[in-house]
Amino acid sequence: MSAPVRIAIDAMGGDHGPETILAGVEIARVRHPDAQFVLFGDEPRIKTILARYPALAAASRIVHTDIVVGMDDKPSQALRRGRYRSSMWRSIDAVKQHEADAAVSAGNTGALMAMAKVNLRTMPGIDRPAIAGIWPTLRGESIVLDIGASIGATARSLIEMSIMGSAMARSIFDIESPTVGLLNVGTEEIKGAEEVKEAGRILREEGVADVNYHGFVEGNDIGAGTVDVVVTEGFTGNIALKTAEGTAKQLASYLRAAMGRSLRARIGYLFARDAFNVLREKMDPRRSNGGVFLGLNGIVIKSHGGTDAEGFAYAVDLAYDMVRHHLLQRIEKSIVSRLPATASRGVESAEAEGQS
Amino acid sequence: MSAPVRIAIDAMGGDHGPETILAGVEIARVRHPDAQFVLFGDEPRIKTILARYPALAAASRIVHTDIVVGMDDKPSQALRRGRYRSSMWRSIDAVKQHEADAAVSAGNTGALMAMAKVNLRTMPGIDRPAIAGIWPTLRGESIVLDIGASIGATARSLIEMSIMGSAMARSIFDIESPTVGLLNVGTEEIKGAEEVKEAGRILREEGVADVNYHGFVEGNDIGAGTVDVVVTEGFTGNIALKTAEGTAKQLASYLRAAMGRSLRARIGYLFARDAFNVLREKMDPRRSNGGVFLGLNGIVIKSHGGTDAEGFAYAVDLAYDMVRHHLLQRIEKSIVSRLPATASRGVESAEAEGQS
Known part of the structure; x- marks a missing residue:
């Protein structure tokens, strides 16, 4: 048996709140009995919802966060307010700290990408995620x-x-x-x-x-x-x-x-x-919900903000598949010393972008 | 009564040859009894086909051309071989010489745009068609x-x-x-x-x-x-x-x-x-067939190369409508001394492109 797949969930992201997100996680959990979840967000609220899903509660750990990144926050704003403390940042950080194998958020794309770049950084040999x-x-x-x-x-x-x-x-x-x-x-x-x-x-x-x-x-x-x-x-x-x-x-x-x-x-x-x-x-x-961030030192999946529970479950499925099938290792293996020198013109630093 | 609308037709353009093109022109003619046509292409072939459409024959004039621009010809190649002599060039030139009010071709887009730019040139105040x-x-x-x-x-x-x-x-x-x-x-x-x-x-x-x-x-x-x-x-x-x-x-x-x-x-x-x-x-x-070239001193309509007679007829309809509703005059009226100076940064000359 392989190790369980651990997925960090930004329970506060998306247009419909943690009810929808956790209902989606529950749907995905049934499909992946070996998955474990770390849920970031408002603990009392999450606990109330989890009371409806005892099996999910058993497979989950809650980490309380106070700050929620707004769906319309600019990336710079989100970083200023939400760095270190928001459910979004902490979900990504769980991947960085090897407490989770992937993070899933239905929060705003720009903020999620900015936080993912700043925290996880681009893989060696990759200029832009x-x-x-x-x-x-x-x-x-x-x-x-x-x-x-x-x-x-x-x-x-x-x-x-x-x-x-x-x-x-x-x-x-x-x-x-x-x-x-x-x-x-x-x-x-x-x-x-x-x-x-x-x-x-x-x-x-x-x-x-x-x-x-x-x-x-x-x-x-x-x-x-x-x-x-x-x-x-x-x-x-x-x-x-x-x-x-x-x-x-x-x-x-x-x-x-x-x-x-x-x-x-x-x-x-x-x-x-x-x-x-x-x-x-x-x-x-909903069946094609989920954008995969590629080129970072960690797996982050962006769900549509407006999706329902079924849609969010597909994004969690995608995170699960990426971990199970060793996406990062496959990219690393392909990247090593393989870019021809002629292709490196006019490259800008993706890291610099991430800091802006 | 207003003057008839005169449309120049590149009878040799498109994937299916003059049979399809002329069948399309006939469909459009029925819808626009006041339209007249100048048909550019192989005269004997056109005459044989027109024998089937006596009303179209009565509303048309044939101008014989020897050269056909190929569907895969590069624009430069098309200009070299087809300038002054091809059915495509002559259709556009009919607009320039005021012998037609619009030209329609199902020939290759690149060649058609290159010839239209070289022959008709961009309108004053317009940098790029x-x-x-x-x-x-x-x-x-x-x-x-x-x-x-x-x-x-x-x-x-x-x-x-x-x-x-x-x-x-x-x-x-x-x-x-x-x-x-x-x-x-x-x-x-x-x-x-x-x-x-x-x-x-x-x-x-x-x-x-x-x-x-x-x-x-x-x-x-x-x-x-x-x-x-x-x-x-x-x-x-x-x-x-x-x-x-x-x-x-x-x-x-x-x-x-x-x-x-x-x-x-x-x-x-x-x-x-x-x-x-x-x-x-x-x-x-087919109902949305027809790309309108805008910004030139004349109306040129590009039909899909692979369309059938019904589709080509829609492109002819479009040419008719553009003439009847005074497209060029409307653009000219809007253009006159209206571009704010702040918008003119980094402009390249479209004419130079047209010559290359």
Whole structure:
């Protein structure tokens, strides 16, 4: 038997408070009987909620914190007020202190990334952390990164992301040699940003260990599942993700309207209800909840702030999987002395950013 | 009665040849009895096809050209081989010579933009042309630009796009004061690219005539129809567009699979068939076919290369509407001496790009 997986939970993060967070942890606990939890937040409130979940209470330890990072706090503000003392900081710090193997928070992304960078620091050989998301596709699931850690990318950071994304794909999809695509535009006129072309050249011509480079992919290739790992800088990645979410919502709304527009359609809906349920499950955004912070000395998972208990449970599942499948060790193994010197132009220090 | 709308057609552009293009022009002609066409391409071939469409033949003039720009030709290559002589160049040139009011081509985007820039040149006061697309939303339709003319944007070019997009929205949506949003990311950490923030500051604080600025919008706001005009640089815009297309395809495929998975579901489908047809029509990508080149001294519409006759007809409709609603005059009117001096930092010459 392997050691239990210990997960630190920021019980105060998110739009709906600790009730939702702990209900989510309970759902995940049932799926992972060997998981243990450290719950950071308002102790009396957490205790009251845990009274409803005796099995979770038995698998958990509570650490009281007074400060809650607000959902709209700026990263600098959050660091000033919440450093050392907030439920968010302490969850991350539990990972640093080896009291937990991963931290999960539904708190605000900027504050969480800033605290994670300041406290855990970037891994040796990595200049910038990235946030990776899991994207449902026609062929299963793919990993897309960066979906919001930083704006802009150098050729080097795109290559780092290719390495980290590949390690993550090996961790959770159980495939030996996941394919990697660089997100680019197809029109001849613009032909791609310089750093994307340069990263593509290095991956194609020089090759990078542990990266199975497919080539450029376009926006429509993400949903098609053309590659296992899609790499792009954070501005574009974030917009692509939210655009896809918006499109899915839009089509679900069209579908609902169409199914309600006539008696025949409503009868049809009743007959096909099971099929619609399968469809709803496939389109359920909660199932792809959880952004994985990559490139730090520790595993931190960001849950959507507005998610419900079911959604938060998926983020906890993700943390569990990352620990069980040795994400950090896989990235470390891939990183060691592997970046070609030609890729290191124009690199900025991610650490400096973290301090700002 | 106003003068007829004269549209130049690149009959040789696109993946499916002049049969598809001319079938599309015929569909559009029925909708616009006052349109006249100048058809550029292989005369014998065009004549054979026109024999099937006597009414179109009566509304058209054929100009023979020998050279066809290939779908994979680089812009420089297309200019070398096709300048002055190709069906694509001649279609654009008809606009320049005032023999047509707009040109429509399903040929390759890069070549078309390069030829349009070299031949028509950018309007006074505009530094860079952009490509605008029409995006179906939950509230109707919005305009999104730039979807692929150039990579990167300055604050100034984002403001120019806000002006041009507003003029286009007034032309086709018939609203007096369309709302404009700058596409940005929502996470606190990254808070948006500098040029987007600067453009937002100018639009908000200084104000720009004829631009009703709403604020920043995120990827999911596009499909929600939060604003009438969404402004972003071409790399992100192109990826957002293709990601949405990919998501729509993916969900249509899920829906097909769900409706075929059991006898009950298939019976339900039969009952709700009319509803599904309405849905299919709403999701039909052909209905939003047509990228409008903005910022040039003439109207050029790019149709998807792979579209069918119905899709090409929508691109012709768009050209017709742009002429009828005086797109160019509206842009000119808005542009005149209106750019604040603070917005002109770091501007590159779009003309120089066009020559390369």
